[in-house]
Amino acid sequence: MNLSRLLDPCFTPGAAAFRRIDPAAGSSRSWGPIAVEHCAGRIVLRIDPAVLVQLAFEAFRDVNFLFRSAHLEQWAAILDEPGSSANDRFVAAALLKNAAISAEGVFPSCQDTGTAIVIGIKGEDVRTGGDDERALCDGVARAYAECNLRFSQVAPSSMFEEANTRTNLPAQVDLAAAPSGAPGAGEYRFLFIAKGGGSANKTFFFQETAALLNERALEAFLREKIRSIGTAGCPPYHLAVVIGGTSAEANLKALKLATAGALDRLPDLAAGGTADPDAVLRDSGWERRVLDLARDSGIGAQFGGSALALDARVIRMARHAASLPISIGVSCSAHRNSLARIAPDGAWLEDFDRRPVRFLERALPVLEKAGQGAVRIRLDRPIREICRALSAHPVGALVLLSGPLVVARDAAHARLACKLAEGAPLPSYFTECPVYYAGPANTPKGRVIGSFGPTTAQRMDGYVRSFMTAGGSLVMLAKGNRSAQVTEACREFGGFSLGTIGGAAALIARDHIVSERVVDFADLGFEAVRRIEVRDLPAFIVIDDKGNSLYA
Numbered sequence: 001m002n003l004s005r006l007l008d009p010c011f012t013p014g015a016a017a018f019r020r021i022d023p024a025a026g027s028s029r030s031w032g033p034i035a036v037e038h039c040a041g042r043i044v045l046r047i048d049p050a051v052l053v054q055l056a057f058e059a060f061r062d063v064n065f066l067f068r069s070a071h072l073e074q075w076a077a078i079l080d081e082p083g084s085s086a087n088d089r090f091v092a093a094a095l096l097k098n099a100a101i102s103a104e105g106v107f108p109s110c111q112d113t114g115t116a117i118v119i120g121i122k123g124e125d126v127r128t129g130g131d132d133e134r135a136l137c138d139g140v141a142r143a144y145a146e147c148n149l150r151f152s153q154v155a156p157s158s159m160f161e162e163a164n165t166r167t168n169l170p171a172q173v174d175l176a177a178a179p180s181g182a183p184g185a186g187e188y189r190f191l192f193i194a195k196g197g198g199s200a201n202k203t204f205f206f207q208e209t210a211a212l213l214n215e216r217a218l219e220a221f222l223r224e225k226i227r228s229i230g231t232a233g234c235p236p237y238h239l240a241v242v243i244g245g246t247s248a249e250a251n252l253k254a255l256k257l258a259t260a261g262a263l264d265r266l267p268d269l270a271a272g273g274t275a276d277p278d279a280v281l282r283d284s285g286w287e288r289r290v291l292d293l294a295r296d297s298g299i300g301a302q303f304g305g306s307a308l309a310l311d312a313r314v315i316r317m318a319r320h321a322a323s324l325p326i327s328i329g330v331s332c333s334a335h336r337n338s339l340a341r342i343a344p345d346g347a348w349l350e351d352f353d354r355r356p357v358r359f360l361e362r363a364l365p366v367l368e369k370a371g372q373g374a375v376r377i378r379l380d381r382p383i384r385e386i387c388r389a390l391s392a393h394p395v396g397a398l399v400l401l402s403g404p405l406v407v408a409r410d411a412a413h414a415r416l417a418c419k420l421a422e423g424a425p426l427p428s429y430f431t432e433c434p435v436y437y438a439g440p441a442n443t444p445k446g447r448v449i450g451s452f453g454p455t456t457a458q459r460m461d462g463y464v465r466s467f468m469t470a471g472g473s474l475v476m477l478a479k480g481n482r483s484a485q486v487t488e489a490c491r492e493f494g495g496f497s498l499g500t501i502g503g504a505a506a507l508i509a510r511d512h513i514v515s516e517r518v519v520d521f522a523d524l525g526f527e528a529v530r531r532i533e534v535r536d537l538p539a540f541i542v543i544d545d546k547g548n549s550l551y552a
């Protein structure tokens with residue numbers, strides 16, 4: 001796959017808005033941050049590695065607080081789309097409000113600020129005189145340390161023990177070369193991606209056969225797979241399907257680019273193909289069909305409806321005749337992708353929309369109207385009383401939660417399960433309060449807590465039955481669909497699984513969490529057990545005590 005040619009259309013004039021960054025920030029070289037030299041008849045671009053540090057820093061800062069205008073407009077379109085459900089509109093309005101909050105630069109849009117991925121294409125006549133990967137990682141580490149982001153990376157100290165790296169490194173840095181004469185040969189081009197765990201986990205790969213290469217079979221396959229994606233990756237999604245590729249790796253590389261929107265300007269196979277071996281093509285006809293399949297799934301933008309996907313890309317590539325690799329993936333509501341280039345005229349970074357506040361005029365009335373019809377649930381009472389209050393309402397109902405929640409996710413659940421296995425009871429904080437599966441971003445100065453949206457419920461599914469048996473997890477709050485075992489456990493033990501809006505972490509932290517303290521496992525950092533107090537936190541009933549599930 002020729003990356004320089006594939007990504008070149010992203011850099012054609014007018015394809016994206018760029019802003020110039022100050023390339024002198026942190027520069028140390030005597031020859032200046034970016035210099036053009038003539039060397040043996042060639043024009044050489046010399047770039048101080050400090051420019052790479054600054055570029056990576058600003059890229060990962062910006063993508064965590066700002067969005068592309070087109071992405072915001074797609075959310076806003078859900079508000080007016082006649083086929084949207086009331087829950088679709090509520091989610092879209094909340095995400096727009098979240099974007100307006102994160103654009104202020106204090107709370108990142110999501111608490112999972114992602115794995116930093118850098119795809120770079122370095123022209124043959126570009127010299128940096130240093131370790132590019134190191135410089136880019138220095139910029140990543142600086143952004144995560146200075147901008148209230150979250151350190152999400154854990155490294156193994158043994159087969160079963162891990163510790164947070166406290167830098168958000170490692171980053172994934174993939175650098176390719178653009179040979180002389182290739183597009184962008186005189187520049188250094190980048191695609192920066194901050195990929196959260198929830199959306200990364202919604203990457204599916206299938207080794208199929210040519211039996212799928214007909215309309216009926218492919219549509220049936222995609223219908224089933226798209227429905228199985230579910231909501232834990234925080235829809236509405238930018239959905240991508242890649243069919244073909246010379247290997248699994250080539251297929252998945254194209255998927256990553258497609259979900260980031262970096263393949264949007266490829267030629268359209270619907271207009272006719274020529275069996276070019278190097279061709280990577282879109283198919284706009286199948287993109288419309290995939291969007292229809294997403295709409296027909298009924299999953300909606302998290303809590304039932306038609307807005308599972310904002311758009312779709314279907315990419316077709318050449319393949320070995322004996323293999324048909326197919327991948328399906330998403331970019332989530334956080335949609336953090338940024339283009340950049342360093343050229344003789346400076347260092348340029350994709351510019352994002354700094355005024356999402358303009359959408360509030362349309363979004364706030366939707367939130368207010370839904371809030372007036374919502375059920376208020378007080379959490380400052382015995383857990384069985386909370387269950388009785390929830391029991392009066394159907395799955396899909398919007399509730400506003402006020403009172404204490406205990407926060408625990410993967411690592412805390414693993415430890416509690418060990419204690420249970422050793423014969424100890426669950427701690428009282430865990431049996432007395434509903435549990436919120438979440439882990440915050442770093443706390444901004446003077447604020448109660450950092451961005452604090454829900455994490456994927458399904459990762460905790462394996463604990464639910466044993467914890468309910470021991471009196472815990474009777475009311476759970478998280479994001480995404482859950483397994484049939486959780487539905488069954490809720491029916492048997494009289495429990496509930498609730499969902500709050502994935503991707504609205506800045507909004508939840510700023511407007512709905514009034515206090516926070518760590519109560520156990522402080523060594524787990526962002527995964528420590530906390531007790532928080534919430535006020536009017538919106539949530540939907542996903543599974544009830546009668547065995548009903550919103551996603552069944």
Ligand code: SF4
Nearest residue numbers: 110196198234332503
């Ligand atoms: S919006 Fe959802 S899937 Fe995306 S990074 Fe945030 S928590 Fe993960």
